[in-house]
Amino acid sequence: MIYPPAERQPIVDHLHGRAVPDPYRWLEDPASQATRDWLAAQEKLWRDHAAALPGRDGWHARVSELTGVGTVGPPAWRGERRFFLRRTARQEHAVLYVAGPGRVEQALVDPMELDPSGLTTLDHWQPDPHGRLLAYQLSRSGDERSELYVMDVGTRQVVDGPIDRCRYAPVVWLPDGKAFFYVRSRQVCLHRLGTPAGQDTVICAAERSYGLGISHDGRWLTVSAAAGGGNDLWLADLSASCPDSPSLRVVQESTDVVTVPAVGRDGRMYLLTTLGAPRGRLCVADPAHPGPEHWRELVGPDPEAVIADFAVLDDSVLVVARTRHAISELSVHDLATGEPLGRVPLPGLGSAGRMSTRPEGGHEVWFTYTDSVTPAGVHRYDARTGRSSLWDPAPGSVEVPELSARRLVYTSADGTAVRMVVLARPGSGPRPTILYGYGGFGLSLTPSYSSYILPWVEAGGVFALAQLRGGGEEGAQWHRAGMLDRKQNVFDDFIAAAERLIADGWTTAAQLAACGESNGGLLVGAAVTQRPDLFAAAVCSAPLLDMVRYERSGLGPSWRPEYGSAADPEQLGWLLGYSPYHRVRDGVDYPAILLTAFGGDSRVDPCHARKMCAALQWATSGSRPVLLRHESDVGHGARAAGRAAGLAADMLAFLAAHTGLRGRPEGR
Numbered sequence: 001m002i003y004p005p006a007e008r009q010p011i012v013d014h015l016h017g018r019a020v021p022d023p024y025r026w027l028e029d030p031a032s033q034a035t036r037d038w039l040a041a042q043e044k045l046w047r048d049h050a051a052a053l054p055g056r057d058g059w060h061a062r063v064s065e066l067t068g069v070g071t072v073g074p075p076a077w078r079g080e081r082r083f084f085l086r087r088t089a090r091q092e093h094a095v096l097y098v099a100g101p102g103r104v105e106q107a108l109v110d111p112m113e114l115d116p117s118g119l120t121t122l123d124h125w126q127p128d129p130h131g132r133l134l135a136y137q138l139s140r141s142g143d144e145r146s147e148l149y150v151m152d153v154g155t156r157q158v159v160d161g162p163i164d165r166c167r168y169a170p171v172v173w174l175p176d177g178k179a180f181f182y183v184r185s186r187q188v189c190l191h192r193l194g195t196p197a198g199q200d201t202v203i204c205a206a207e208r209s210y211g212l213g214i215s216h217d218g219r220w221l222t223v224s225a226a227a228g229g230g231n232d233l234w235l236a237d238l239s240a241s242c243p244d245s246p247s248l249r250v251v252q253e254s255t256d257v258v259t260v261p262a263v264g265r266d267g268r269m270y271l272l273t274t275l276g277a278p279r280g281r282l283c284v285a286d287p288a289h290p291g292p293e294h295w296r297e298l299v300g301p302d303p304e305a306v307i308a309d310f311a312v313l314d315d316s317v318l319v320v321a322r323t324r325h326a327i328s329e330l331s332v333h334d335l336a337t338g339e340p341l342g343r344v345p346l347p348g349l350g351s352a353g354r355m356s357t358r359p360e361g362g363h364e365v366w367f368t369y370t371d372s373v374t375p376a377g378v379h380r381y382d383a384r385t386g387r388s389s390l391w392d393p394a395p396g397s398v399e400v401p402e403l404s405a406r407r408l409v410y411t412s413a414d415g416t417a418v419r420m421v422v423l424a425r426p427g428s429g430p431r432p433t434i435l436y437g438y439g440g441f442g443l444s445l446t447p448s449y450s451s452y453i454l455p456w457v458e459a460g461g462v463f464a465l466a467q468l469r470g471g472g473e474e475g476a477q478w479h480r481a482g483m484l485d486r487k488q489n490v491f492d493d494f495i496a497a498a499e500r501l502i503a504d505g506w507t508t509a510a511q512l513a514a515c516g517e518s519n520g521g522l523l524v525g526a527a528v529t530q531r532p533d534l535f536a537a538a539v540c541s542a543p544l545l546d547m548v549r550y551e552r553s554g555l556g557p558s559w560r561p562e563y564g565s566a567a568d569p570e571q572l573g574w575l576l577g578y579s580p581y582h583r584v585r586d587g588v589d590y591p592a593i594l595l596t597a598f599g600g601d602s603r604v605d606p607c608h609a610r611k612m613c614a615a616l617q618w619a620t621s622g623s624r625p626v627l628l629r630h631e632s633d634v635g636h637g638a639r640a641a642g643r644a645a646g647l648a649a650d651m652l653a654f655l656a657a658h659t660g661l662r663g664r665p666e667g668r
Contacts, residue, residue, distance in 0.1 A: 001625050004041035006614040007034075013548075016569035018576065020548055027610040028553075030599075035610070042613065042628045049627055053653040055664050059455060060649035062665035066451035067645050069375040070395035074356040074366045078131030081153075083108075084378075085122075088395040092118045092640040096125055096136070098153055108156060109136055118640035119633050124168050127153070128177040129218075129359070133193075135171045135180060142600030142635020144168070148182065150193060163197040170211055174243060175218035181243075183210045188223060190243055201244045209558055215263035216359050220287050221246055222261045228561045229256040229480055235269070235290045251290045258442075258476060263287055264312050265361055266335075271295060272307060279475035280307035282320065282338070298338040305329065306444075306475045311355040311365045317383040319344060319365055321352060325407075325419055326446045326473045328352035330367075332383070344381045345388050349405070350374060351446040366391060371447045372423055373400045373454070401425060401458040401666065405447075410500040412469075413492040416481075419473070420497050422506065423453060424462045432461045432659035433507035435498055439468030439490035440519035441562055442479035452648040459656070460663035462506050466497040468523075483562050485574050491526040498527070498534045510536050513655045514591075517541040518604060518636065525580030525612060528591055537592040537624075537658035539651045542601060542636055545608040547579035548572070553605035581608070584615040589622035592658035594651065599632035606630065624658065 008023040027035055050056065068089035075082035080101045087094040093111040107113075111120045123146045125136040134153055137146035148169065149161035169183040179192040181203065188204035191197065204210065204223060211231075213222040221236040221243075232253045236246035252259055252275075259273040269287045273295075274280055279302060283295040299307070299320055309321035316335040321328065328351050330344035346352060350371030357365050363383045370376035375394035381387070406422040424431070434456060438445055445465050453463045467473040470482025470490040482490040498514070501507050514535050516524040521543020528538050548566045550556045564571030576582055595613050597606035613628040620626055629650060634643055655661070 001045075001623070003617040003626075004038055004045065006038060006618065008618065015548070015566060016572055018572065020576070020582070022546075022549070024611040024614045027614060028549075028605075028607040030607070038614075039610065039628075039630060043630055046627045046629050049625060050629075050650055050653070053650075053657050055656065056649065056653040058664050059653045059656070060646065062455045062458070063451050063649045063652070064642070064645045066398055066400070066454055067641055068396050069398050069449075071376060072368075072378055072392050072394055074353065074368055074378050076127060076356060077358045078127045078129065079360075081127075081131035083125070083127050083131070083134070084392075086395060087641065092642055093121065093638075096122060096134075098131070106156075108134060108151065108153065109138075111138070114138070115140070118643070121638045123638070124171070126171040126173070126180075128173040128180075129175055129216075130177055133159070133173075133177055135173070135182075137166055137169065139167075139635075141633045142598055142637070142639060143602045144635055144637055145602060148184075160193050163191065172212045172214040172221070174214075174238075179243065181212055181214070181221065183212070186210070188212065203246060204248075213262060216265050220263040220269075221248075222263070223248060224259075224261070226558075226561070227254070229476070229483070230258050230274075233259055233261060235261070235287060237287070249290060252292060256476075256480075266312070270298075270310065270312070272310065274476040277301035278477040279303070279305060282307060282310055299333055300338075306472065309355055311357050313357065313365060313383045314361050314363050315383065317341075317363070319355065319381070319383075321355060321367075323351075323444060323446065323473070326351075326421075326444055326467055328369075328446070330381070332386075342386065347371075347374065347379075347390075349447065351448055352379075370449045372405055373403065373449065375449045400454055403454075403457050408500065408504075410496055412489070412496045414489070416469070416489070416493070418469070418493045418496065419467045420464055420500070421447070421467070422462060422464045422501075423457050424506075425457055425460065427460070428505075430505055430508045430511060432511045432513070432656065432661035433464060433501055434461065434513045434515050434655060435464045435466060435494070435501065436515045436520070437466045437468050437490075437494045437497070437523050438516060438518075438520040439466075439470035439482050439493065439523055441470070442472040442476070444472040451645070452652065455665035456652055456655075456661075458663075458665045459661055461656075461659075461661050462501075464497065464501055464506070466494055468493040468497075470519075484564050484571070487563065487574065488578055490523060491530060491578060494523055494527050495531050495534065498531070502534075509534055511659045513537040513539070513659050515539045515541075515651070515655070516543075519544065521545070521604075521608075522547075522580065526578050526583075528593065529580045529583040529585075530578075532588055532590050535591040536660075537594075537655050539594045539596065539655060540609070540612070541596040541651070542598060542604050542606075543580075543595065543608055543612070544604055545579070545612040546581040547575040548582065550608070553607065554601070555603045556605075581612050581615060584612070584619045586619045587621045588619060590616055590620040590624065590626065592624035592654070593626045594629060594654045595627070596629045596631070596647065596651070598634045598636065599630065600635035603636040627654075 073085035147162035186207035208225040233251040234248035241247040282299040305322040305324040353368035378392035380391035597609035
């Protein structure tokens with residue numbers, strides 16, 4: 001394959017006594033004519049290759065069909081009104097609806113109605129305590145730089161906003177519905193309706209990643225901020241101080257402990273915390289004395305399960321959500337003592353989403369459930385009967401393939417036991433296989449319905465998900481074991497998973513593909529530069545790849561607690577030890593690699609993919625292609641369903657062609 005020319009410039013940074021070459025720095029500037037010409041040539045190269053991929057149209061048709069089941073979210077109750085998201089097969093984006101006592105549904109925010117091009121997304125929303133007003137956030141072209149609006153629910157008229165610089169901002173309303181706390185430009189502010197945003201009171205001026213909460217009666221405000229491997233946490237009594245200058249008391253600071261607070265209707269402060277329990281425990285305290293020395297354990301830690309959520313119901317009932325090796329469990333406890341009373345029945349070995357209750361109290365809890373073959377639907381548990389049932393199913397239906405899920409435990413390079421889920425149809429012998437991973441930020445890979453995974457398995461392939469260190473599958477220590485100076489553990493876990501799949505006869509190196517997105521793209525980049533012999537192909541989507549300069553763009557500065565900083569001499573050594581862009585070597589036969597990048601991505605700068613593509617195209621000695629699929633007007637997160645299906649189908653067609661998968665998905 002003849003690649004577009006890319007000049008290797010003699011740029012070398014001297015950092016803490018190290019010479020760090022950066023020959024493709026010019027590709028960091030998206031506006032330069034040289035970058036634009038190079039990118040246009042790369043896009044043509046990809047289009048020509050994609051047009052010749054066998055079965056590409058079939059992959060797209062089946063992904064679209066499986067996507068057509070749609071999505072539905074749990075209800076957010078405000079009195080007799082419930083707010084919820086739903087997307088049907090005919091809709092490109094989920095629509096926010098409200099339904100009253102008669103279950104008559106009204107669309108409140110329809111992104112396609114606002115923008116028929118499909119480039120506008122609904123990023124976040126929060127009704128006021130009475131359900132009369134709705135704060136919601138929109139962004140365009142994938143940039144996630146949300147603008148916040150306030151709507152009158154009865155008239156659907158915008159009554160306030162837009163307020164800019166509200167990226168996924170948490171919003172907590174005051175009880176009268178005339179003001180709310182929110183985050184703007186990474187600062188906590190108080191906004192009063194009808195007042196220009198420029199006059200908003202800044203409550204917390206330090207620019208950080210904040211979370212906000214407020215008690216049902218509006219008395220207690222909680223503010224948290226990410227800090228290293230934990231979070232700082234403050235509490236304010238709004239009955240004793242003005243909302244414009246709340247007296248924030250320290251609950252915890254300067255610790256690696258993660259604590260999530262909530263003040264309940266009973267006046268107690270509930271704290272999900274990793275203090276003294278890496279897999280978490282639930283404590284209670286008097287908000288008047290919120291420090292850890294006053295916490296009392298209500299539900300203790302489980303040695304193998306991570307506590308994830310809780311819900312307080314009437315009649316002294318507490319429901320606790322855990323994940324045991326990434327599989328969800330819901331248990332029922334006595335609210336006063338924490339003693340276990342039973343389990344909430346779930347349909348299978350899958351994932352339960354966050355629980356939703358009526359703010360004023362009740363005996364019901366709602367949650368989503370999904371697994372590998374079950375689209376997410378909303379389930380309802382009734383504490384009075386002890387029964388759970390499907391309350392609101394996915395809007396559509398589709399036939400899914402029969403498959404088996406094997407849960408394996410394998411050994412990583414340092415002897416650590418790591419878990420992996422292998423999805424396949426019945427059969428034997430090596431098959432084309434996708435190995436997927438993430439391994440970062442404490443995020444867990446849990447079972448879920450996927451219109452990306454199912455077509456691959458249906459066509460005869462194997463799909464494996466490795467639950468790597470750096471994730472949250474086994475709690476806070478599992479996360480810490482894959483961050484900062486221990487980041488190489490993540491890559492070792494992934495490589496060991498690949499070796500186990502080959503050793504067990506699931507696949508061969510000539511049939512194995514690596515796949516990951518965002519931090520998972522970093523994972524794939526590290527894997528193919530450290531062990532190119534293990535993989536036939538790879539998809540590296542929206543990746544971080546230049547770990548020396550990642551802090552200079554996107555949300556990079558906020559990720560220093562996860563990766564470290566090149567400004568620190570020791571940490572620069574960690575980063576250079578695995579930075580994929582800096583580990584590319586001339587004359588290596590690299591796998592077939594598809595890098596995907598998005599022009600509107602404001603989290604991970606698409607320059608990472610551009611620079612890595614140029615480096616790999618220059619270096620590879622083999623005939624397998626290195627290609628860049630660039631998509632403008634979309635970003636790192638949500639996008640129209642059709643755009644998402646097109647991306648998934650292209651990735652599957654590419655991996656099938658370069659791992660030898662000859663079967664095709666079934667569908668209609």
